[in-house]
Amino acid sequence: MQSSQTTDFDAIVVGAGFAGVALTHYLREAGLSLRVFDRAPDIGGTWAWNKYPGAATDSEGYYYCLTFSKEVLEEWTWSKRYPGWEETQNYLRFVADKFDMWPHLQFNTEITRAEYQADRGIWIVTTGDGATHTCRFFISGMGMISQPQIPNIPGQTTFKGPCFHSSRWPEGLEFAGKRVGIIGAGATTVQMLPEVAKTAASVTVFQRTPNFVMPAMQKPMTPEWEKEIKENYQEIIDKCRNHVFGMGFNPPSGRTVAESTPEEVQQVFEENWHGSFRWVFETFDDLLATPEANKAAADFIIEKMIKAKVEDPETAELLTPKGYPLFAKRPPLDHGYYEAFNRDNVKLVDIKDYEPIVEITETGVRTTQNHHEFDIIVLATGFKAYTGALEAMDIVGEGGQILRDKWQDQSSSIMGVAVAGYPNFFMVTGPQAPFANLPTSIEQNAQWISECVKKMNAEGKQVFYPSATAEEEWTNLTAEIHAQTMMAEGDKVNSWMMGANREDRKARVLIFFGGAHVYYDKLKESSDAGFPELAFADTAA
Numbered sequence: 001m002q003s004s005q006t007t008d009f010d011a012i013v014v015g016a017g018f019a020g021v022a023l024t025h026y027l028r029e030a031g032l033s034l035r036v037f038d039r040a041p042d043i044g045g046t047w048a049w050n051k052y053p054g055a056a057t058d059s060e061g062y063y064y065c066l067t068f069s070k071e072v073l074e075e076w077t078w079s080k081r082y083p084g085w086e087e088t089q090n091y092l093r094f095v096a097d098k099f100d101m102w103p104h105l106q107f108n109t110e111i112t113r114a115e116y117q118a119d120r121g122i123w124i125v126t127t128g129d130g131a132t133h134t135c136r137f138f139i140s141g142m143g144m145i146s147q148p149q150i151p152n153i154p155g156q157t158t159f160k161g162p163c164f165h166s167s168r169w170p171e172g173l174e175f176a177g178k179r180v181g182i183i184g185a186g187a188t189t190v191q192m193l194p195e196v197a198k199t200a201a202s203v204t205v206f207q208r209t210p211n212f213v214m215p216a217m218q219k220p221m222t223p224e225w226e227k228e229i230k231e232n233y234q235e236i237i238d239k240c241r242n243h244v245f246g247m248g249f250n251p252p253s254g255r256t257v258a259e260s261t262p263e264e265v266q267q268v269f270e271e272n273w274h275g276s277f278r279w280v281f282e283t284f285d286d287l288l289a290t291p292e293a294n295k296a297a298a299d300f301i302i303e304k305m306i307k308a309k310v311e312d313p314e315t316a317e318l319l320t321p322k323g324y325p326l327f328a329k330r331p332p333l334d335h336g337y338y339e340a341f342n343r344d345n346v347k348l349v350d351i352k353d354y355e356p357i358v359e360i361t362e363t364g365v366r367t368t369q370n371h372h373e374f375d376i377i378v379l380a381t382g383f384k385a386y387t388g389a390l391e392a393m394d395i396v397g398e399g400g401q402i403l404r405d406k407w408q409d410q411s412s413s414i415m416g417v418a419v420a421g422y423p424n425f426f427m428v429t430g431p432q433a434p435f436a437n438l439p440t441s442i443e444q445n446a447q448w449i450s451e452c453v454k455k456m457n458a459e460g461k462q463v464f465y466p467s468a469t470a471e472e473e474w475t476n477l478t479a480e481i482h483a484q485t486m487m488a489e490g491d492k493v494n495s496w497m498m499g500a501n502r503e504d505r506k507a508r509v510l511i512f513f514g515g516a517h518v519y520y521d522k523l524k525e526s527s528d529a530g531f532p533e534l535a536f537a538d539t540a541a
């Protein structure tokens with residue numbers, strides 16, 4: 001059964017990034033009509049918004065991609081190890097061109113409301129201009145780190161120059177010769193600072209919590225490397241599918257810090273110091289499992305990255321993370337961040353202990369100790385991860401409950417793809433999905449969704465109702481696993497991985513930390529078993 005006679009589309013998808021592109025492929029293959037809406041003016045999702053200087057992937061490009069087309073894997077060439085935002089956006093354009101996806105994509109269109117119609121088993125979706133569209137399946141592909149977290153600093157609107165969130169970098173903004181203030185010191189600032197500092201008159205970074213920053217070791221793609229990748233793509237895809245974070249890394253080494261001598265530990269750390277997150281996963285298997293192993297890794301990073309690179313001891317000390325384990329906050333990758341602090345035009349301000357921010361003024365930032373004058377202020381203050389984009393619109397389920405309200409205290413879901421009380425509603429990488437190499441997770445989710453709708457159409461089912469019991473079981477499992485990991489310490493340091501960075505909500509378990517590969521297995525088991533987490537009905541209730 002398909003409802004294209006009674007609804008405008010079989011599926012409406014929100015978000016034209018990796019998720020929107022993957023869903024377009026898999027849902028079209030399942031025979032659905034669909035429209036993908038995005039408020040951005042172009043394809044890209046994260047890569048249509050995050051255009052700040054230095055924005056690039058932290059996964060290596062050759063596995064930060066979609067794998068449904070062998071031709072695309074063969075034809076597309078990445079220019080470097082970590083492609084910048086433009087190249088990643090061009091990659092998505094290439095995929096959309098090749099598979100004629102553009103007719104499905106509608107830009108500059110914000111979705112403000114989606115309301116389930118219980119009597120008809122359909123959704124009515126409203127856009128920012130008040131227009132409405134109907135569909136059978138409403139699907140979020142909005143990305144897990146997309147809704148900006150704007151800090152509540154007094155005086156923000158009084159600043160005379162540009163003051164904006166890092167993901168809303170104004171097109172063509174000239175910062176050469178300007179005095180730039182950056183509030184926040186997360187992954188975005190780590191990428192942005194080295195680029196901005198090259199030509200700005202001055203850059204001041206306001207830091208509350210320092211991060212463990214690991215080396216990226218950017219390098220160009222060479223013909224030999226590309227040949228090797230393309231000859232081994234199936235193996236790379238399999239590695240991603242079977243990796244704890246969905247990355248194209250080798251399987252566990254079988255080594256542990258606990259069973260190695262200090263000399264062996266240093267030697268293995270040193271020999272594997274080639275950049276990217278692979279260092280964490282290919283050295284020892286207990287780095288994220290025991291405090292002792294984690295500390296050994298943390299000390300090594302501090303020594304190699306901060307003590308060896310930052311010349312001023314006071315600045316080095318301020319940049320050194322303390323009191324929380326490696327990975328309790330998501331570690332950024334370094335493209336010259338620490339070296340930037342050796343420049344005369346770069347300053348670090350400790351807003352945690354020494355001089356907290358009091359307000360933004362017409363001409364700069366006032367702290368308890370100083371007034372810092374700027375021409376430009378960047379709020380690199382992060383995102384309302386996992387749930388923020390879903391909470392920003394009214395998603396109204398059975399009985400009129402808005403999803404934002406359901407998630408007031410706990411962001412429950414079934415495997416991050418469905419929510420009890422929200423029939424015929426799917427999410428790609430929603431809350432309680434793993435945090436992983438996103439294209440890998442996105443494709444696994446898109447496949448689960450397309451298998452589900454194929455089954456419904458084959459069996460003449462109009463509606464699925466996600467089970468409250470399945471949701472409770474998944475939520476409990478996610479919480480149990482979370483409590484056993486060192487990521488649980490993220491609430492001490494405002495980690496977005498627990499929503500602990502938000503000023504409007506309390507921290508909660510947002511991520512399934514049982515391993516992305518385990519999660520992908522569970523999705524497969526679910527679809528093989530006929531989706532036991534969902535109750536299917538021939539007609540709407």
Ligand code: NAP
Nearest residue numbers: 056057058151184185186187188208209330380381382494
């Ligand atoms: P973030 O890691 O959450 O960092 C936000 C920064 O702003 C933190 O230093 C935070 O301090 C600070 N901050 C927040 N509110 C503040 C306030 N009211 N006053 C002062 N400081 C405040 O955000 P992000 O750097 O945008 O990165 C978020 C995530 O996006 C990353 O972890 C990553 O997953 C993703 N990302 C990926 C890439 C990539 O893959 N290439 C690049 C950029 C971002 P506290 O730490 O003390 O809260």
